[in-house]
Amino acid sequence: MRSRASLSVGLFALIALVGCASTRVTDREPYQGKKLARPDRILVYDFAAIAADLPKWSTARDRFAGAPDAHTAEERSAGRELGALVATELVDDIQKMGLTAVRSAAAPPPKPGDLALVGHFESIDEGSEAKRLVIGFGSGAAQLKTEVEGYQMTEQGMRKLGSASLESGGGKAPGAVLPLIVTAGTANPIGRTAIEGTARDTADTIAAELRGIFEKQGWIE
Helix, strand or coil: CCCHHHHHHHHHHHHHHHHHCCCEEEEEECCCCCCCCCCCCEEECCCECCHHHCCCCCHHHHHCCCCCCCCCHHHHHHHHHHHHHHHHHHHHHHHHCCCCEEEHHHCCCCCCCCEEEEEEEEEEECCCCCCEEEECCCCCEEEEEEEEEEEEEECCEEEEEEEEEEECHHHCCHHHHHHHHHHHCCCCHHHHHHHHHHHHHHHHHHHHHHHHHHHHHCCCC
């Protein structure tokens, strides 16, 4: 069992990491089609830390199909907590722009014309014999980032519109804080402050990117 002193050091390191992180968009796959009608709803799915939590129709789910899930129960729980918080913060940011946004978990299924935002955390696992792309936060992760994809519901099903990749300060994305949060226990007040701050920073960066897209579509001014 870790000593109280070592746990405190880990918590202060966690706070420093979150406080100094600067999330930025590093890659884009922009929408290239004609202008879309303003959607009645934008459904935001909880950001996933394991492949099973991604919608079955998402391209990200296809990419990680068959990948082993080596996460511990604590890692899954912490990842899902962060993913839900990012979705909640992103819904709030979009609503402040004047558009209707809801978390998919609390909304009826998407209907034609609705937009959907799907995100997940992924990493390059250097703990394996060969570097491999994995979803979530591995203990051997050297590179971590957040991916977000945009879709439109059509009569034929979901149509992908575009995507973006985000990284946080030092080349580490929000997932970098998860191992320390798990160690400290997510019920710990300091740990919760860190995870909530990470979620806000991630959501705000995505929202800033979306604002430019929404303005180009003529949905907001």
